[in-house]
Each structure stands twice: as C-alpha cells, then as structure tokens.
Amino acid sequence: MTGNNQTLISKFLLLGLPILSEYHFLFYALFLAMYLTTILGNLLIIALVRLDSHLHTPMYLFLSNLSFSDLCFSSVTIPKLLQNMQSQVPSISYVGCLTQLYFFMVFGDMESFLLVVMAYDRYVAICFPLHYTSIMSTKFCTSLVLLLWMLTTSNALMHTLLMARLSFCEKNVILRFFCDISALLKLSCSDTFVNELMIFIMGGIIIIIPFLLIVMSYVRIFFSILKVPSTQGIHKVFSTCGSHLSVVSLFYGTIIGLYLCPSSNNSTVKESAMAMMYTVVTPMLNPFIYSLRNRDMKRALIRVICSKKISL
Numbered sequence: 001m002t003g004n005n006q007t008l009i010s011k012f013l014l015l016g017l018p019i020l021s022e023y024h025f026l027f028y029a030l031f032l033a034m035y036l037t038t039i040l041g042n043l044l045i046i047a048l049v050r051l052d053s054h055l056h057t058p059m060y061l062f063l064s065n066l067s068f069s070d071l072c073f074s075s076v077t078i079p080k081l082l083q084n085m086q087s088q089v090p091s092i093s094y095v096g097c098l099t100q101l102y103f104f105m106v107f108g109d110m111e112s113f114l115l116v117v118m119a120y121d122r123y124v125a126i127c128f129p130l131h132y133t134s135i136m137s138t139k140f141c142t143s144l145v146l147l148l149w150m151l152t153t154s155n156a157l158m159h160t161l162l163m164a165r166l167s168f169c170e171k172n173v174i175l176r177f178f179c180d181i182s183a184l185l186k187l188s189c190s191d192t193f194v195n196e197l198m199i200f201i202m203g204g205i206i207i208i209i210p211f212l213l214i215v216m217s218y219v220r221i222f223f224s225i226l227k228v229p230s231t232q233g234i235h236k237v238f239s240t241c242g243s244h245l246s247v248v249s250l251f252y253g254t255i256i257g258l259y260l261c262p263s264s265n266n267s268t269v270k271e272s273a274m275a276m277m278y279t280v281v282t283p284m285l286n287p288f289i290y291s292l293r294n295r296d297m298k299r300a301l302i303r304v305i306c307s308k309k310i311s312l
C-alpha cells in the first residue's frame with residue numbers, strides 16, 4: 001500500500017473535541033441535555049402551530065418550518081457525536097460522512113433562508129401593515145417555502161457530488177465533531193479548486209446575501225418605528241428585534257468566521273466551539289427566542305391544554 005495514492009479511505013476519524021477523560025461524563029450529559037431541549041422545544045412549537053388555528057398565520061408557519069429544520073439540523077450531528085463519545089475510536093464511514101454532509105447542508109441552508117424570510121415577514125408586517133395579507137398570501141408563502149426546499153436540496157446535492165468525486169488517500173483525521181465540508185477538503189489528495197470555488201460562490205449566495213437582507217429589514221423596521229415614536233412601540237421592537245438579532249448574529253457570525261474568513265491561527269478547540277454555536281446552540285435557542293416568550297404562543301399553549309382537558 002505504500003506510495004499508492006489511490007488507496008481509498010473507508011472511514012474518517014472525528015477528533016474535533018479533545019475532551020479530557022475526567023470531563024467526559026460532564027460534557028456527555030451537557031450535550032445530551034442540550035439535544036433533548038432542542039427536540040422538545042421545537043416539537044412543542046410544531047405541535048402548537050399545528051393544533052391552534054389562531055397560529056395559522058405566515059409568521060407562525062415559517063416559525064414551525066424553522067423549528068422543523070432546527071430539529072433535523074441538530075439531529076444530523078449530535079446523535080453521532082454522542083455515539084462517538086461512547087466509543088474508543090470516534091469514527092464515521094465514508095458513506096456516513098457524505099450523508100451527514102448532505103443533510104447538514106440541506107438543513108443548515110434552510111435555516112439561513114428561513115431566518116431571512118422571517119425577517120422579511122416582520123418587515124412587511126411593520127412597514128406595510130395594510131398590505132400584509134395581500135403580500136404574504138398563503139399561495140406566496142407555500143411557493144416560497146417549496147422554492148427554498150428545492151434550492152437547499154439541490155445545492156447540498158451539488159456540493160455532495162463534487163465531494164464524492166475527490167479521492168482521499170492517507171489523511172483521515174477530521175478536526176471537527178462532524179463531517180464538515182472545509183475540513184474534508186483539506187484531507188483530499190485531488191484538486192479541490194472547483195469545490196472551493198463553488199463553496200465561495202454558493203456561500204456568498206446562501207450566507208452573505210441573507211445576512212445583509214436580514215440586517216436591511218431590521219434597519220428599515222427600526223426607522224419606520226422611529227418615525228412614529230411611542231414608548232410602547234419602541235419597547236416592543238427592541239424586545240423582539242433585539243433577541244432576533246442576537247440569534248441571527250450568533251448564527252451568521254460563527255459561520256462567516258469559520259468558512260468565509262478562516263484564520264490559520266484558530267485552534268481546533270476554538271473552531272469546534274464556534275461550530276458548536278451554530279450547530280447546537282442556535283437550534284436550541286431559536287424556539288425560546290422566537291416564540292416561547294411570545295404572548296400569542298403562551299395563549300395558544302393554554303388554549304391547547306384547556307381544550308384537551310375539556311374534550312377528555
């Protein structure tokens with residue numbers, strides 16, 4: 001096998017989390033708790049939006065789509081991470097790795113698009129309240145969501161096929177806790193120019209443009225509120241938009257930092273911590289920030305629980 005660079009690798013080692021053995025149990029419990037919180041929080045939102053007809057508005061339907069993507073997005077990485085923490089050798093098969101890569105991109109991109117759609121929805125609601133129902137019609141929302149699913153699945157398929165073309169020779173250590181596209185490219189012994197070009201182009205379309213659109217929507221919301229100042233209005237906008245913006249900056253900030261401006265002096269631990277932010281922390285926080293603090297959601301929860309009691 002020596003010197004034969006066609007020796008194909010059948011599995012990769014995921015060594016992204018160098019956790020000392022004395023803290024192993026602590027981190028295992030922490031990740032498990034975060035995962036369960038993500039699943040329960042997001043399932044609760046999907047169920048509430050489904051069950052309560054007052055929540056059948058674009059904002060909550062988008063939110064329920066976001067919860068669905070959050071749920072899937074964290075299920076792509078965390079169960080494998082938990083399984084690997086229990087095994088001696090944290091490995092993943094080649095096919096498993098490409099599958100993880102595909103679904104990671106589908107749900108990660110969907111998350112990015114949905115955050116824009118939700119910011120746009122708030123922008124229309126606040127800046128054009130009289131035209132809201134005609135702009136955000138059911139037909140428009142359904143087609144938009146369908147279009148986004150088509151975009152994310154085909155983009156992920158393209159990147160996965162481009163990755164499947166590459167050969168991997170000797171290096172098989174991924175310094176992440178999941179199969180990450182940029183970490184995989186570094187291991188390949190083929191020419192990765194086309195892959196890097198596509199990451200750069202699609203990354204711009206999927207990450208930078210949505211991020212700018214979100215910032216623009218919130219800036220316009222901000223100015224439209226300032227035009228008609230009322231303490232209540234300003235308070236409301238700061239409390240909702242402030243928390244939205246913090247999630248948005250956590251999500252985009254870490255992704256942009258990791259993929260679009262990678263720095264060579266980042267340590268593995270620092271990069272893994274950044275990756276944790278958008279793969280584990282934002283999907284967990286989204287349900288709380290976008291909805292469970294929200295009055296309509298609390299009312300819906302009470303309605304759903306009470307109507308169940310009555311029907312029993």
Ligand SMILES: *[C@@H]1O[C@H](CO)[C@@H](O)[C@H](O)[C@H]1NC(C)=O
Nearest residue numbers: 061062064065068141142145
């Ligand atoms: C996603 O959004 C669409 C369009 O608004 C809606 O019809 C659909 O029920 C939503 N899906 C989920 C899982 O909430």
